Amino acid sequence: MGTGNAALEAALRVLVVEDEALIALELECLLDELGHITVGIAGNSTEAIAMGRSTAPDVALVDIHLIDGPTGIEVARALSQDRRTTVVFMTANAKRIPKDFAGAIGVIAKPYSERVVASTLDYLADRRAGRGEPACPDGFWPAPV
Amino acid sequence: MSARSEPALPPATLVDAFARSPSPMVITDARAPDNPVAWANDAFLQVTGYGLQEVVGRNCRMLQGPATDRTAVERIRAAIQVAEPISVELLNYRKDGTPFWNAMTITPVSDTEGVAFYYAAQADMTYVHQLEDTMRDTTGELERLVEARTHALSAALEQKTALLHEVDHRVKNNLQVISSLMLLKARRTPEGEARDALQNMAERIGALSTAHRLLYSEGDCAHFNLGDFAAEFLADMNAGLDPEVRRIEADVEPIAVAAAMAAPLALLIHELTANALRHAFPDAREGRVSIAARRTESGMHLTIRDDGVGLAAVSPNPAGFGRNLVEMVVRQMRGTIAWADAGPGTVVEIDIPLKSVS
Numbered sequence: 282m283g284t285g286n287a288a289l290e291a292a293l294r295v296l297v298v299e300d301e302a303l304i305a306l307e308l309e310c311l312l313d314e315l316g317h318i319t320v321g322i323a324g325n326s327t328e329a330i331a332m333g334r335s336t337a338p339d340v341a342l343v344d345i346h347l348i349d350g351p352t353g354i355e356v357a358r359a360l361s362q363d364r365r366t367t368v369v370f371m372t373a374n375a376k377r378i379p380k381d382f383a384g385a386i387g388v389i390a391k392p393y394s395e396r397v398v399a400s401t402l403d404y405l406a407d408r409r410a411g412r413g414e415p416a417c418p419d420g421f422w423p424a425p426v
Numbered sequence: 427m428s429a430r431s432e433p434a435l436p437p438a439t440l441v442d443a444f445a446r447s448p449s450p451m452v453i454t455d456a457r458a459p460d461n462p463v464a465w466a467n468d469a470f471l472q473v474t475g476y477g478l479q480e481v482v483g484r485n486c487r488m489l490q491g492p493a494t495d496r497t498a499v500e501r502i503r504a505a506i507q508v509a510e511p512i513s514v515e516l517l518n519y520r521k522d523g524t525p526f527w528n529a530m531t532i533t534p535v536s537d538t539e540g541v542a543f544y545y546a547a548q549a550d551m552t553y554v555h556q557l558e559d560t561m562r563d564t565t566g567e568l569e570r571l572v573e574a575r576t577h578a579l580s581a582a583l584e585q586k587t588a589l590l591h592e593v594d595h596r597v598k599n600n601l602q603v604i605s606s607l608m609l610l611k612a613r614r615t616p617e618g619e620a621r622d623a624l625q626n627m628a629e630r631i632g633a634l635s636t637a638h639r640l641l642y643s644e645g646d647c648a649h650f651n652l653g654d655f656a657a658e659f660l661a662d663m664n665a666g667l668d669p670e671v672r673r674i675e676a677d678v679e680p681i682a683v684a685a686a687m688a689a690p691l692a693l694l695i696h697e698l699t700a701n702a703l704r705h706a707f708p709d710a711r712e713g714r715v716s717i718a719a720r721r722t723e724s725g726m727h728l729t730i731r732d733d734g735v736g737l738a739a740v741s742p743n744p745a746g747f748g749r750n751l752v753e754m755v756v757r758q759m760r761g762t763i764a765w766a767d768a769g770p771g772t773v774v775e776i777d778i779p780l781k782s783v784s
Contacts, residue, residue, distance in 0.1 A: 392598050
């Protein structure tokens, strides 16, 4: 289970944008286990964008289908406006992602394994800390450059 | 031929024959001003609806009307000017104003002083044109029908594709929910057998999820590429292992199997690999598990091998759910399975028949 290498300085503040309560809760547990901090869970686009503004998270994990429809795309666009936030899609509907990825840097396809989430967060932490050019983990699909 | 004499037909006989002919005929006087009609037969009068007195002395253009093709008229005029025969089809009008298609051959008739008459034999072609129109209408109607049908079919296909995506999305989402449920419950369960069981279940669901994720990704809904599955499965399993101690390797050909076999094959490969990891390497023993699959003449041959302690060293587990599951799935795929000590380790050989897929 996960490399859990999120030492204090590598701990990421994560916003979870997910309408499925069970998935969100499990993701929150996993993030906690990996040493990351969940700053909020949002199930619809308005909530997600507002939480993004108020918390300025390091990472936003964004599902495309939310309570108010396929609005995850808009959410990604809005959240990625803030340079402090790295957006990653987490969706079973990767076909809906636009060509420019709406500002997101990649996608984790559902159904995902916890290992993929863990290694993707390690990868993001390394990237943000400017620790060289970390290799993309398996199961994480980067946006086309 | 020139020796043959002209048949001695009295002119009256010829005139009589022309007059009785069912083909409309008309003769114009080339020397009178404006080339007027000099003679017409009954068939001509019948087709045009005029009486003889109404046409004699008048130019044939009296039959033309608003929809008559001007260029065809011009061709007639030009041919007459140079005294050459011409065949042409013209829209003419009867006395009552109804149009008809008049196909005619106009031939100049000369005497020693030049063109004396023009002789025109005609045929009413209206029915041919009607037939053409009908055909055009029918063809147009057919084309419209085909277009409408094609439109309806592509709309239906689009709907089905959208539906497939929707269902695919829901299945994936549900797999995620099921896996989350299992893991949430595992987290709330004290360490021990129950927790392990929940985590093992979540892993099996994970293997099914990997298979499902690959199912419709290539646009080919009917087949499943075992090679792709092995690559993803391997990456996922190895991510949880310390590479210095344990490693899983795969040498799996890109075998295309029917989509229906994706889930059982994923379960089978997962179970055997997880089983080897669980039992073959007690006490932090180092080791390697290898997965190999190749196409055979009648199907595929799958080998899962480890270099662990071997079958004999593992105390037989009465619950043995893993092994049970494996044998059940192999039976479902009508395959055969053999477990053997490989000294060192264990080797499992499986043969699965495949329907001929490309």
